[in-house]
Amino acid sequence: MQNVIIIGAGLAGLSAAVTLAKENISCALISLQNSERAQSVLAEGGINAALNTMGENDTVQNHYEDTLRGGVYLADPNAVQNLTGHAPEIVRWLENLGVPFNMTDSDIMLRNFGGQKKKRTAYARSSTGKIIMTALIDEVRKYETAGLVQRFAHHNFIQLLLENQNCTGVRIQNVYTKQVTDFKGIVLLCSGGMNGIFPGRTTGTTQNSGDVTATVFRQGVKLGNLEMLQYHPTTIGISGKRCLITEAARGEGGRLYIIRNQQKWYFMEEKYPELKNLMPRDVVAREMYFVRRELGGEIFLDMTELPEIAWEKKLSDLRQEILHYLAVDPKTTPVPVREGIHYFMGGIDTDVLHRTNIKNLYAAGECTCQYHGANRLGGNSMLGALYGGRKAAETIMHTADFKSEENQSYTGKIFPPASPVLIQEISQILLSGLGIVRNQNDLQTALRELEMLSQKKVYSFYEQNRLLLAKAMLLSALERKESRGAHYREDYPEKNEIFRKTAIAECSPELNIRISFRPIPEKRSDA
């Protein structure tokens, strides 16, 4: 028996588990695999906090403004205020858990990251996510042994248990034994981004399949800003996926160029003289798309001028990775890079307290639409997961009404997973409409193709869910008739104040999808 059921054991889930356990609230931590396999271990570059250890007069206010501006004012300013305000304390907490951040002589070292003028990103070389996860997993182990956190690795989310718009628990299957159990309690979803909607095309893990988001959408949970997919500017194609080259490569001095008239053209430096290669990711990715469309050929990331110390102390793992996968030494040879899907700013719609539209159902981490608006700044993802998990847990402990109901075994029917062939077909249709540059024509064509695919045969539960989620993504992109952050419409190339709103997708019990736009909350003085 447990008070809270957490779905997902990455940074957000672990952060929530620790927060609850400290207050003696028990939780079941459910994940397909152990935390060591969570996508959080892939985070590389660092975590943002206005620690101001580099003598640049950085402030929380600067971090707040950069995050809002980077997200092109689509994030809830109250939520961003909370996030950035607590960032220094979160990084200090991690330091006290024994995370070996890179240090100056006396304090945590910070580096430059995109969309921010000041050094604000704390890091452990270029494996920051892995190093933080190790410390946090150790911390959670303490509470596991005390019986406050019960781990259920190799367990799969089946669906929410709902009674009259009230979440009473979640149905879970043990992947090893196939046994199914209805877990009863408050539910917190920390299930990550929707990589599995684009198999092989993202930098994320195969475990974040998108099925949780698709299923809860079908069950009535509202989703927000589904059109906001982050294309990371610097990824390389490796067997089976896109592999990220951390933004830290540019933070430490890496430069992007393309060949024009037989010469290297450092286009970002020419077009954006202030932030140069460190413009927000949406801007860099779009510029790369445009210059490649104009000139053809590949874009290269030139790290050959980086000082020796950067390779030794800050990016050693990155060099190993590039050597391994491309057989190219980035110290001496520029690396060809392309944009790749990296992060989902959109997802489960929550309020500033991480509540969803369903009572007793909460969400945190990449699965939510929170903090990042129309474009996430590098270094804010781990922060969003850690803070979001904590905030959700705090909301639960302060407001939820805990009942002690026993879990029940379930012996009814379980639906089969979606077929890999259909998953690929949906992905191809989505990619044709949701590229870096979009327009009405492509989106309508994609919607028609999706409709035809939907009519082709009778699909299973999870297949239907994916088709519904895909349709909602395309409709959100079609309805947002403006360009903002990661969503660029060549037929509406400017941003439009009318659309400075969250695109909300809802699925009715009859499985009809409706998109509406909800105004961004005003900033409260007490936030």
Add this chain to the structure above:
Amino acid sequence: MISLNLEILRRNSPEESPVWKSYAYQTEDENANIAAALTDLNQTLENPVRWECSCLQKKCGACAMIINHRPRLACDVPLKEFVRAGSVKLEPLRKFPVIADLIVDRSILFQNLKTMQLWFAEEAKTNGSQTAYEASRCLQCGCCLEICPNFYAGGEFAGMAAMTLTARLLTALPESQKKEIFKAYRKHIYEGCGKSLACRDVCPAGIEIDKLLVHSNAVAVWKRKYRHEK
């Protein structure tokens, strides 16, 4: 074009006797690895091969299995290696109970970490320690345990997967924990390790296990002052 046979030791459940099955596989991708081959192959099989994977870039340790008699990560092994031989053998790790096909239950690995009480009981700063960094990179994949002549599931020896995590703690261990952790270290690591160091050769993360082991022995067993480099 790469063309070879994937020989896979298959069973549908722990109770079934395993059977070798052979699958012809071809791909245009010269850089394809075992993980990509399994993903492709499964698209064509009515009874897909069960295996675990997650990151596909050797950062999560999920896809550890025995590949031609050696514990490795499927995403770390290019098919090119086996083109001349014409085939490659895939088996589940042997030190852990098999669930199905290539999936094993590595719970014992995590149970050992709990038994040793590996955590900081109070706040502890590692101050950017390189040793703590190196130790934190451990994937908990189990390859080192698989190759180890001294480790078996259920034994006292917890193996190098537990040593790495202890090594991080030892860089900043609070006074209050020293007695217990040192004792656990001696019992579950020091006394069981025969120093074959096969673990170092197979570690997919390339962790310098021998160095960490020397450091950790010095602190936890010989009580030498731990002067880790900054």
